[in-house]
Amino acid sequence: MATPSSIPLAFTVRRCKPELVAPAKPTPHEQKLLSDIDDQESLRLQVPWIQFYRYEPSMEGKDIAEVIKEALAQTLVFYYPFAGRLKEGAHGKLIVDCNGEGVMFIKADADVTLEQFGEPLQPPFPCFEELLFDVPGSRAMLNCPLLLVQVTRLKCGGFIFALRFNRVMCDGTGLQQFMSAIGEMARGVVTPSIPPVWERHLLNARDPPRVTFTHHEYDRVEATVIMDNMVECSFFFGPVEVSLLRSLLPLHLRHCTKFEVITACLWRCRTIAMNLDPDEQVRMLCIANVRSKFNPPLPSGYYGNVLVSPTAITTVRNLCHNPVGYAVELIKKAIANVTVEFIKATADLFAIRGKSLYVPAVIGSYGLSDLMHMGFENVDFGWGKAVFGGTAKATGLVSFFIPTKNKEGQVGTLVPICLPASAMERFSNELDNMLKHQHIEGQKSKSIFISSAM
Numbered sequence: 001m002a003t004p005s006s007i008p009l010a011f012t013v014r015r016c017k018p019e020l021v022a023p024a025k026p027t028p029h030e031q032k033l034l035s036d037i038d039d040q041e042s043l044r045l046q047v048p049w050i051q052f053y054r055y056e057p058s059m060e061g062k063d064i065a066e067v068i069k070e071a072l073a074q075t076l077v078f079y080y081p082f083a084g085r086l087k088e089g090a091h092g093k094l095i096v097d098c099n100g101e102g103v104m105f106i107k108a109d110a111d112v113t114l115e116q117f118g119e120p121l122q123p124p125f126p127c128f129e130e131l132l133f134d135v136p137g138s139r140a141m142l143n144c145p146l147l148l149v150q151v152t153r154l155k156c157g158g159f160i161f162a163l164r165f166n167r168v169m170c171d172g173t174g175l176q177q178f179m180s181a182i183g184e185m186a187r188g189v190v191t192p193s194i195p196p197v198w199e200r201h202l203l204n205a206r207d208p209p210r211v212t213f214t215h216h217e218y219d220r221v222e223a224t225v226i227m228d229n230m231v232e233c234s235f236f237f238g239p240v241e242v243s244l245l246r247s248l249l250p251l252h253l254r255h256c257t258k259f260e261v262i263t264a265c266l267w268r269c270r271t272i273a274m275n276l277d278p279d280e281q282v283r284m285l286c287i288a289n290v291r292s293k294f295n296p297p298l299p300s301g302y303y304g305n306v307l308v309s310p311t312a313i314t315t316v317r318n319l320c321h322n323p324v325g326y327a328v329e330l331i332k333k334a335i336a337n338v339t340v341e342f343i344k345a346t347a348d349l350f351a352i353r354g355k356s357l358y359v360p361a362v363i364g365s366y367g368l369s370d371l372m373h374m375g376f377e378n379v380d381f382g383w384g385k386a387v388f389g390g391t392a393k394a395t396g397l398v399s400f401f402i403p404t405k406n407k408e409g410q411v412g413t414l415v416p417i418c419l420p421a422s423a424m425e426r427f428s429n430e431l432d433n434m435l436k437h438q439h440i441e442g443q444k445s446k447s448i449f450i451s452s453a454m
Contacts, residue, residue, distance in 0.1 A: 011112035013130040013152060018138075020145070022102035024073040027080035031087075032096045034168055035203035036347040038305045039094045043167045044141050046148075048132055048392035049175065051376065052121055054114060055157030056383040064159045065107040065151040068381055071185035072105065072149065079178055079196050079303075082169065086142050094168060096146075103147035104138055113156035114387065120404055121388035122234040123416040128392060132162035141166070159383070162392065167305075172374050173289055174303030179379045186381040197301035209348035212341055216311040217285050217365075218349065227363055227396045231421045235431065236404065237262050238412035244435050249325045256328055259286075259401065260335070262413060263368050264327035265434060266399070267312075271319050273419065273427035274363055278317040284327070285309040285367035286335055287398070293340050308346050309367060310334040316364075324434070367398040372413060377403065394418040 053064075076083045084098040110130070117125070125131065132150050148164040165175060181192035237245075237258075245261045246254050267284045276282065291298055291306045298306065312330035319327060376389030390402035394416035404414040419427055 009126040013110045016107040018106050018135045020102035021105045023076040025077045030098050034094050035200035036205045036350045037203040038168045045167050046164050047167050049163045050392040051161040051386040051389045053383045067186050071182045074185040075182045104145040106150040108152040110152050114158040124232040170303045171305045171307050176374050183380045195301045197299040205347040205351035209351040211349050212345045216313045217309040229421045231424050232418045234416045238410045260331050269430040272430050273423040276316045280316050282364040284312040287369035310337045370401045372401050372403050
């Protein structure tokens with residue numbers, strides 16, 4: 001169900017002039033190659049991140065912006081590639097020029113309290129463009145800072161840490177490792193507890209490359225629907241919602257994972273909402289962190305991209321006319337493909353077909369990434385754990401699972417969704433109808449909420 005409409009929150013942010021923060025000590029001047037998994041067209045983008053923190057009385061008199069700025073400079077001594085710039089080498093291969101130029105940093109103050117953002121905190125966040133200012137000329141892939149950080153102090157004494165990072169440099173696990181290192185430095189630690197490891201050659205293609213899987217995530221597909229008038233809403237799945245969804249499944253599927261059942265539900269509802277041609281193929285990209293698959297394991301400090309996107313594929317007709325268990329079966333089968341061989345074959349595919357291989361940016365392709373156990377809420381700059389830590393927004397093609405609590409303090413999964421306005425209304429109704437299809441005796445589903453960007 002949707003939350004009642006309210007007056008949108010508006011506030012003023014006063015920013016200092018953006019500055020470059022370089023490593024606190026001299027670092028190696030060298031060039032580093034990205035892996036074949038890093039260096040793919042679909043990762044050539046900037047990703048926004050946001051963390052909210054409460055006032056901490058024991059830190060009274062300390063300037064959080066200065067604390068983080070100094071900690072960032074110290075952290076860049078160890079993560080010095082982030083202080084460099086991307087260049088293009090032979091055949092368009094991306095190279096990190098470790099020149100120590102630094103990352104972009106902004107101090108800011110806002111005349112708003114943390115409480116005014118509402119509870120629970122969830123995307124989309126009001127005035128987000130003020131909380132992470134898009135510095136003109138900073139967004140390009142090449143010859144631009146690889147990180148943009150803004151620390152906004154709130155009038156209640158809390159603060160917001162917002163960050164934009166170049167996606168080819170790291171995945172969610174790598175970002176969490178980097179942010180945790182900043183937190184450690186801010187709390188007085190001299191060296192990161194997990195030393196960073198580059199070693200990007202570990203995820204390069206084999207010689208000779210050999211593709212042993214069919215990779216539907218990189219099928220070339222023509223766009224059939226233009227996505228415009230986009231709105232973003234967040235949906236909460238607590239224990240009640242997950243139980244209701246599982247009750248729709250045949251007995252042999254009811255022990256599927258929470259990720260599988262929620263993903264199947266969202267895929268089906270989204271497809272129905274988009275009113276696509278019944279014969280059109282649709283794809284569900286299950287974006288998976290595959291660090292645990294390696295034997296011997298990757299170094300614990302490896303912060304590059306270790307993600308693949310095993311893909312379920314079917315037609316609109318089959319997905320929408322079959323029970324949700326049909327989608328669960330497809331998703332389980334796709335995820336089961338994720339082995340070390342699948343990972344190596346993905347890198348080999350780029351070597352054979354080229355780095356320009358691209359995840360199709362069409363409405364029939366949808367990706368979900370699970371951030372539930374990443375630990376971003378545990379990043380501590382000395383002011384305690386984050387009240388909210390996660391991606392700042394969804395896109396039309398990718399959503400994220402984010403850990404959160406609802407107003408009753410119930411722990412669950414938050415999923416920001418971005419769709420055209422007309423489709424969003426249909427999506428919300430379809431999801432609501434699915435949850436009402438069966439009820440658990442003595443319980444009611446009250447935990448779905450929506451926050452509209454309109």
